[in-house]
Amino acid sequence: MxxxxxxxxxxxxxxxxxxxxxxxxxxxxxxxxxxxxxxxxxxxxxxxxxxxxxxxxxxxxxxxxxxxxxxxxxxxxxxxxxxxxxxxxxxxxxxxxxxxxxxxxxxGEPVQDSPRVRALLALSRDAAPPVRDAAVFGLGTLGEAYGPAVRAALHERLDDEDEEVAEEAVRGLANRQDASVLPRLIDLLETYVEPHPLTLSAAAVLGRPELLPVLAELAAERPEDRRIAAALEACDPARREERSALAWRLLEDLAVRRPDLDAALAWDRFSADLRLEVRHPAEPGSYLLDGLLRRAGHDPSGAAALVDADFPPTA
Incomplete structure (x- = not known):
């Protein structure tokens, strides 16, 4: 054998x-x-x-x-x-x-208009809601699914009779920075007492100031909900500018403190999360920027010190 x-x-x-x-x-x-x-x-x-x-x-x-x-x-x-x-x-x-x-x-490999994308397009119109939901999720999250047929399929599902399918379609279009989805996204945020996590994720990824009024209202009603707070911050131009400034100060402080580390800021496609990537001969590291700054009390120098402590100096 x-x-x-x-x-x-x-x-x-x-x-x-x-x-x-x-x-x-x-x-x-x-x-x-x-x-x-x-x-x-x-x-x-x-x-x-x-x-x-x-x-x-x-x-x-x-x-x-x-x-x-x-x-x-x-x-x-x-x-x-x-x-x-x-x-x-x-x-x-x-x-x-x-x-x-x-x-x-x-x-399968990520190829534009691949057979798996075509199969998911067909399944996104399946008679069974759970099948449509899974297929729309796949189309919404696959990096190679960027063609006009995919966008048309996602738009087709915006008013799906199944709430989960519609939520996935909204997120898929938000991932592609399709501003035409804004009215449907606002409608979903206003309709339900407790917004679906997918809808809040879509709002954060899209990051448009048009979403601020409805998100501010939700935040006032649910101040403990960090998903709402994250979406609100992602859509607020002033907060985004502040976040960018803190991120660059962190990079500058880290470069002075540890010039041997190769550090860079990166965004994953279809995500609102900003990451700090660090290359080190022993082992690379990756940090969610917001989490790292929270640990340091939103002090860039303190965040740089935390990263410094995680990597032994190279010879």
Missing amino acids: SDETRAPDDDLRAAGALLSAAEPSQRAAGYRRQAARTAPGADALRAWAVATVLPRAGREPDGPALSALVDVLGAAQDERALPVLLELAGHPDGEVRLAVAKALPFV
């Missing part, structure tokens, strides 16, 4: 044995156990999971077991699974399509 097909431990050997059971529920249980182990697993474990599960995809007739099989492929995030996922995207069982929609964003 090759290393690729040998189960890494007794638990996975037991899970693998269930895959040959006659009862579909037992096979589903085996796949679920594999998926739970594969998601945080090492590369070797992921490779084993794909080698074990992929050949079974074409002969697994039962819906629950097949959807659990797809969960393993999504957890493994292995390119070899993509053809199977694309084939199953049109499966008659909604649970299988849901598993495919959840898996596709994590399987």
Whole structure:
């Protein structure tokens, strides 16, 4: 038996044995156990999971077991699974399509107009709301999903009858700095007593001053909600300018204190978070800027001292 097909431990050997059971529920249980182990697993474990599960995809007739099989492929995030996922995207069982929609964003290379993006576009119009929700999430968060067809699909879902789908569409368009989503975003912030986390995330990423009145009202009603406070700060030009000034002072202080460190400020795409990235010969480091400044009492020099203490001087 090759290393690729040998189960890494007794638990996975037991899970693998269930895959040959006659009862579909037992096979589903085996796949679920594999998926739970594969998601945080090492590369070797992921490779084993794909080698074990992929050949079974074409002969697994039962819906629950097949959807659990797809969960393993999504957890493994292995390119070899993509053809199977694309084939199953049109499966008659909604649970299988849901598993495919959840898996596709994590399987395949980031290529514009890729097959996985086209599959997610089709699934974003699925009859089942959970499938649409998962597909719109994928379209909204995939870095390569930038074409006009994706934007049109997200706009199409803004008034979806399912609230979760509409929230995902709003966030996807906010991620792309599409200001045309502002009226729908404001409507969502005003409509619900407790704003959905996705809506607040969309507001923070979009960062437009037009959102300040509704966010200020929410902050007054819920002063303890840090998500509302973060969105309010991201949309306030004065606070953003202050944040930028603190960030640059931190960089300047760190350069004086530790000229041996290569530090830079960075934004992740589709995020309102500003990060401080530090390169060090022993081990690189990354800090969320707002959290670092809070730890230092919003003192840039104090924040630089915290970073200094985390990295031993180089010889």
